[in-house]
Amino acid sequence: MQLIACIAAIVTVLAIAQPARADLMTFQMTVGDALASVGETNAFLVSIGKNARGLKLVPGGTKFAGITCAGFGDVYKLGSVTVLDGPAAFAERVTTKKGKDAALLATAFGLAGLTPWVPPATEAESDRQLWAATQVSPGVKFATESLDNTGTNDGLLDASSSAGIFRFRAQVPPTAAAGASYRFLVELVGRTASVDSGLVAFGRQRCFTFVDLVPVDVSVLDRLVNESLEDAQVRNGLASRVALLKTALLRRDFVTALDIMAYIVGHLIARSPEHAIPAAARRVVTGVFDVRRGLDFRPATAECGNGTRETGEACDGTDLGGFTCAGLGYASGTLTCEPSCLLNFGNCVALPVCGNGVIEINEECDDGAQNSNTAPDGCRTSCKRSFCGDGVIDIFEDCEGSDFGDDVRNCKDLGYEGGTLKCDPEYCEYDDERCDEGD
């Protein structure tokens, strides 16, 4: 009986200790995000009133728990950004006044709805020169060597570098809503620029803030499409494109991935507001551009042409990341790497089948049985997208040849006095140059 009780206790402990589901997500924090977080956090600290006991205004910001948050980006240039795992980190990072300041900070930031995550963060990189990422307890630190080097100001960042990126991957719990942001506790350290090669002492300031980040992973876009779009036809159509996008990204076929993303954005614009409410379409379009930003990231250390495939590169020289034509679903052929570090599928041999519902090489679209030569905006039976001149008035076309649609027959129907209405053969729009304005 004792043994059974013991096993039961162990099972119970293991069940309790089982961590909640967490996803490995990719985050990109810009320098602008980091700098803007100072004001946003200061406003938050003010708004929680007595929970930020002792908070005072100082020129350009606040002073709370012995820490002044002011002047980042102008007076104090950014020298390091550390993403911490939560309010518990204050005990380790703030050791003044026998822990009183740390406790004050932990109480205040405990109200901010910070995302719990478990270090280490992986694949931490920055696109800023002279910046490097290191694992620290408890979190990940991005810093420039100039922070402690009085002889140079190189690498220190101000508002003019707001597009700079700090990227990392972290295990985070799933959000309740698709496309929602995660809130990370961040420690910023800045310093004033040195003059006279360090002969004049520089000032230094440290500040704790929080930054809201939306992951740049395609899984977020997948959720957005499935949870935001109500029209089943639009949702299913785009879900299949997102599936193709995932495959393309897995293959590091960035050219195809970009093409699919452009298609998704275009498709949503064409279907909104009739088949996708504008707010939902806007969310999904934002999700596409978030993924796009993830693809654009290039770490400062990456160098196309050094023979090693790095973040943002599909390949480099002979380093093809283990990919082959056959491995990517082609019948045969030889995969190569272009000087721009993109995979070249030109010598891969595929046997595309128009009508099988899969977009293959030389196909612009393939909706399977839905391919049609008469449906507006449909994928044509040649697996080409609808185009001006195909004889069908598509959603954004006014006319095709002599066909002006159901509502318009002549200039008068467009509000003119009279004249001859034509159809622009290039863009399939009304050509009203010969319509008469009247007096």
Added chain:
Amino acid sequence: MAWMLNMGSYGAGSLVLLLLILRRVPRLISPTFLLLTGLIVGGLGSVPANAAQRTFVLAPSDLVSAPDLFGAKALSRSATLGRAIGLKRGAIRFAKGVCPSLLADPTRRITRVRLLGGPVGAPLVVGRSLATGLTSALTLMNTATWLAPASGTTRQSSWISEAPVSDAVGFATTGFATGDQTGALGGSNAVDASPGFRMVVNLASDPGIDRAELAVAVTTELPSKKLGKPGKRTECILVASLEPVDLEALRDLVAATPLGTVTRNRLNFILDTAQTFLDRGKGPRAARNIRTFALEVAQRSETEIAPSFAEAMINRANAAAEALCFTAAEKLACN
């Protein structure tokens, strides 16, 4: 200080009122005196040289987050704002008003919103206690000035547009007069990004592709403590950064984007066509052209238009099209 030169439509009455607000006589070299001199000189002018009729929209999420965003911005600029900013009752004081956070206090809700005419116009329409020092505080926050004519439309449930007055475009809950808070906006509306309020104002200075800094008076209410009596009301002034969502904004974006001649001409042609329909009172048809514009940008986004520029144009075009399909009747015509 370009706005100072564009005060033409404000007459002597405005200046007298301003002098009444600035009860003490300023010293000759003080900032207040210089500001006043600028206003008087500006007041002698006439129609602004670069005035522009611009459209802005506000979603519930914009309004609910506005006090916090403004607080962040004002705190960052506190070094230059001086005594125009401070702490009061656990919130940020701007001029004489306090805008409490709606995200931090879920019981507080917005029942009235007014877009104010700018540093000079704002003090003329808010209460006397709020007006003190408001002109200089708004000026320090680079607040834009707009002139009549202006209009406001709302499609927010249980909200109505207020009768237009000079220097204010207002909206209030239908039960505002009686203290009925039905439809009031609070923390639970923080994710509602669907535009609920549309304002068209004549900006004295064109913001180009940037956001316009607009003065907004926000009235918030606490829940009623006694049956039949309204909850405690507070009005405060904040400055909101809003993007114009109209054809002019798209033109400005096209002009600011590196493009080939053919693409630039094509995009401008679409906007010209939209303008033609708009001029004929066919807003929904113009909205369709704007969506064509967005679609063309999307199709060229990987080849001819850099993604960051494409994203800006697509987002703004979608917002502009939505602003033209705003009311129930417009929406019906757009679908």
